[in-house]
Structures are given as structure tokens and as C-alpha cells.
Amino acid sequence: MLNSKYHTQAPTSKMSSEQNQTTTIPIENFKYSKRVVLKSILSRGDKGLGLVGQRVVVGGWVKSKREKKMKKDQGSKVGSFEVGDETRSNVGCCEAILARIRMLRSVGRLILGRDGEVERKEEDHRPCVVLLKINDGSCVDNLQVVIDSSMSLLSEVMSTGTSILVEGVLEQPLIQGKHKIELKAEKIIHVGVVDLKKYPLAKTRISLESLKAYSHLRPRTTTVASITRIRNTLTYATHTFFHNNGFIYVHMPVITTTDIGASSNMFQVTTLLNKTEDATNLNPTNDRENLSLEVIKSSIKEKSNNIEELKRSESNREVLLAALLDLQKANELALQIEGKQSESKINKTELNHVKDFFSRPAYLSVSAGLYLESYACALSSVYTFGPIFRAEKSQSMKQLAEMWMVEVELAFAELEDAMNCAEDFLKFIIYAVLNDCSDDMKFIAKRIDKDCIDRIQSIGSNAFARITYTEAVELLNKVTEKTFQQNIEWGINLSEEHESYLADEVYKQPVIIYDYPKEVKPFYVHVKEDGKTCSAFDIIAPRVGVLVRGSQKEENIDKISTRVGELGLPREQYDWYLDIRRHGTVKHSGFSVGFENVVMFVTGLDDIKDTIPFPRSYVSASI
Structure with a gap:
């Protein structure tokens, strides 16, 4: 296959x-x-x-x-x-x-x-x-x-x-x-023609970090072009795998009125802010913060003028790049302060959602999984591939505000079926890269990660290791040669360092961890007979951490209703979701794959911002 x-x-x-x-x-x-x-x-x-x-x-x-x-x-x-x-x-x-x-x-x-x-x-x-x-x-x-x-x-x-x-x-x-x-x-x-004095890519070698200041020009570099072709092959292989295996592709909404799991990291969609009267006077910030913003904006103007002078002169291009990065950081700081001021204003402003565009609170989706279940319970095997949005205030090199997700749902399927499908999917798309992007991978091995080809070749030839969450905790508690920053005990989520140790040091290949404590997974995951664990799994890969998250969904309406109540979720938002259990319920399972994480795994890139054409992250959306 x-x-x-x-x-x-x-x-x-x-x-x-x-x-x-x-x-x-x-x-x-x-x-x-x-x-x-x-x-x-x-x-x-x-x-x-x-x-x-x-x-x-x-x-x-x-x-x-x-x-x-x-x-x-x-x-x-x-x-x-x-x-x-x-x-x-x-x-x-x-x-x-x-x-x-x-x-x-x-x-x-x-x-x-x-x-x-x-x-x-x-x-x-x-x-x-x-x-x-x-x-x-x-x-x-x-x-x-x-x-x-x-x-x-x-x-x-x-x-x-x-x-x-x-x-x-x-x-x-x-x-x-x-x-x-x-x-x-x-x-x-x-x-x-090109104006060589202003063209920022005239040098033979420019670091990926420096290229972030030129998102619109960086695909002209051989490195970014290779990453883009690899991403294209992974995309095509994704659709090929599911088409070959009888899945139906379904477009899912980007705007949702369901606050998934009462999440605090969702972008709210509203038109009311444009109509807020005299918004600048609603909640004026203190003079000190206003003064700080004015100083930064004055500095930005000065830095911009300096850059224009450098562009007109025969200055060293490295000096120009450094000045551009300095300007970018100043702009990001100004945006951060303005964001705090706007947030303070909004918090003090009563938004009347009845007058809003959708007449109720709406958000950019963090996952299409709940919607996808409705189609799985009618069409059996479905998948979607689109953008998701997370408003996490993090500057982590593994975090984006806008990213792409492959989400899959299978009717009449249990946890092991979803694990098998996820493993086969990863192997298939990686095999496609080895077959169709051999020259690009050789270039990436030369410029970015010399071990990238060996790493992805091994993933296709070996079965993934599989251990329960309980076995993972026991294994980590026996480690003596390394001290973890966070102590590990049963019932808490595994941290990035715990996951990395298992994938990079113990198994040296992707590892599937399953049967997590129910408290660390969403309300819709099937709870097992012991009442403590649930039918969920993660696939952890060397270098990048989590590639896949999946689970078997709870099909019993009484049990899932109880979970909604236990977590204090607004029942009216999930009534449509409970309908799936009321009418023709069926066992079903699924998983989601962070697409940029897959690109990182294949190429060996360290920063997720280099895997996507126009990265959006906390205080950073330059164009």
C-alpha cells in the first residue's frame, strides 16, 4: 500500500x-x-x-x-x-x-x-x-x-x-x-530588472533568520524553494493517501460559534469594535504606558530613516539586515503594547453580541474535529485539510497562530483502527518525499540537517513503538542519568522534555503513547471501563515532539452529557453535537496531524516559522 x-x-x-x-x-x-x-x-x-x-x-x-x-x-x-x-x-x-x-x-x-x-x-x-x-x-x-x-x-x-x-x-x-x-x-x-542596491537577496548565502524579514522574497532562495516543494509533495501525498483508501474530503468551517472546550486561546470574530463610539476614551491607559509607546514609535521612525540611508549607500548588506531585524523587533514591541491597551479597552466595553454580525459570539476555529464527526456519522470515512487558529501568547519556535491541520474521522472504528491509520498515513507521505523530492532532500541534508534522509528512511521501514501512558510514566520515573525540569507523576500531561526523551533517547523513532488519564484529554474522548483512563493517543517523533493527536469518541449520550456538566461547558453550544449521539449513534475514532510539524520532522528545521510561506505568530504578522 x-x-x-x-x-x-x-x-x-x-x-x-x-x-x-x-x-x-x-x-x-x-x-x-x-x-x-x-x-x-x-x-x-x-x-x-x-x-x-x-x-x-x-x-x-x-x-x-x-x-x-x-x-x-x-x-x-x-x-x-x-x-x-x-x-x-x-x-x-x-x-x-x-x-x-x-x-x-x-x-x-x-x-x-x-x-x-x-x-x-x-x-x-x-x-x-x-x-x-x-x-x-x-x-x-x-x-x-x-x-x-x-x-x-x-x-x-x-x-x-x-x-x-x-x-x-x-x-x-x-x-x-x-x-x-x-x-x-x-x-x-x-x-x-532588479535594483541591485535595494535587492536584499543579492548575497549568495543568507540565514533563514535574516530571511524572515522578507517573507515575500524568500522563496527565491534555494533553501526555501526546496522546503516549499517538499511541503507541496506532502500535501499531494495527503490527498492521495485518503483518496486511495476510500475517504471523502470535506471542507470544514473556519468560523465557529462553539467554544471548543471553553478554550481561552481562540481568536474572537466580531464587527462591533468598528462601531464602538469614542473607543479611545473608554479606558485610557496610564500616562507611563502611553509615554513608553510614544518613545518606541519615535525610535521606529528613526530606525526606518536609518534603513533608508543604508539602502541608498553602499553599506555592508549584513549591517542592513541587522538594522531591518532591529526595526522588526521594535515594531513587534509597539504592537504588543498597543495590543495590551486595546485588550484593556475591550475588557471595559460591553459588547452587545445581538448586534454583532452573527448575533452571537463567534471564533476562528482551533479544530474542525467536532464538525467532522457529523459527516463521519453519515459518510463513514472522511477527512479535511485546512487552517486552524490559536491565540496562544507564545514565541516558541514550535508555535504558530495560523497553521494547517489534517483531521480524520472514521465511523465504525475503535482506537487501534485510528492508530493504524495514522501510522500508515505518516509512512505514506514520507515515502512520497523520498521518492519525489530526492534532490531537494539531498540539498536539505547538506544545508540544514545531515541526518534528515536517514531519519525519514527509518520511519518507513520500522513499525512505530507503542506504549501506554502508564508505561511511559513508569519508564520516565526510572531515568537516573537525566534530571527533568518537571517531575513526572501519573495523572499529569507529559511535558515536551518527557516526550522528547522517549522519542529521541529511548526509542529513537516515532512512538505511540495511548490510554491517557481522562482529565488531560477533551470531554468527548471515550472513557474506558476503569473510569480513570480514556481511549486517546499521541504520536511523538524525534526532534519535533507531537505529530499526531487522536482518540476514540464517546458514543454514549449519557456519558458525554455527564462530562459536559463536569467541566461546566455551556450545554447550549453542544446540543447539536449531542444530536449525533441521539440519532443513529456509532463508534467512531479519529486523529489530527499538525502539518507544519510534519514538515519540521522531514526537513530537520528548528523553527516552525520556516515551514510555512507567510508565518503568523504572537506579535508577528509583518505582511
């Missing part, structure tokens, strides 16, 4: 040089554009050699550029140019060495009877070619484009970050190296 959709294409047999030059395999243009996707050229088994001689149009963004002088006896023949003089065919050993060592060239010219000054002038007037490495985001590899200096628009494509659309013929490089194929440009169709 795990490899039903994903099969690695058998590598092409190694071709002789004659075959490489004469064999051509047709290439198709992208259906909705006149260009050829670079992946279809560079990700072939022969790295594009079978396409030599074909005319194509390609587009992309310039990653780097080099300028090379052509040999003076080559005329305008693009492709025959000097790279340390490696292209010369009849060169003596001594001359070749001299050509490679710049300091000895002048001596060499004297020995060989050359006039150095005359030759230097001749060299300055020789035509040149520009070597561009471009990427269109479809793969890790770049295509080398060779452009003659006589071509129009050449000066406009020389900056890193420039976008180009170019037509030419695919050829083998005269000098064999990293590139197996290159494009000899014959026509530049389009150029999107």
Missing part, C-alpha cells in the same frame, strides 16, 4: 559520448505557457544530454552570473571561451601552467616573445560571453545560459534576481564540469 502511487523512475543507462550527442528525445512545453520547465531538462536520468540540439524557450531568475572573454581566434562563436584556458587543444604544458597562474603571465609573455601591453589591449577588445545560472523554482539544479555580449538587453540581465525569458539551443558545454548541458541563447524575450 505504501508505494501504490509512488514509483521511482528507473535510471537511464549511461550513454556513450557519441550517443549523447546524436540521440534526441522530444521535450514538451509547459501546457499553459510557451516555455519549457527546467525540471523537465535537468531532472532527467541523463541530466538533459538526450535533449542536445533542441530549441527551447526557458524562463527563470538569475542566481549567479560570470563574464568570460572569448578566444581571439573564435570570432563570434558562442561557447568557445576561456576558463583558465582549459579550452585550448594544442597547448604546451609550460604554457598551460603559465596561463593558470596570473602572476607569471607577464614573465611568460616575455619568454614567448609577446608584447604584454599590446596583448592586454587586444584582450580587452575581445568579445565576451555571459554565463548565467537561472532557476524557475521547479527543481534544485540551475540551468547555465550562455549569452553573447553582442545581444541586446545583455546589460539588464547581469544582476542576481533578474527574471528572464530566453530562447536558444541546448548544447553540451565545451568544458565538462558540474553542468551536463547549457543553453546557447539566441534571443532574450523578456527581462524583469
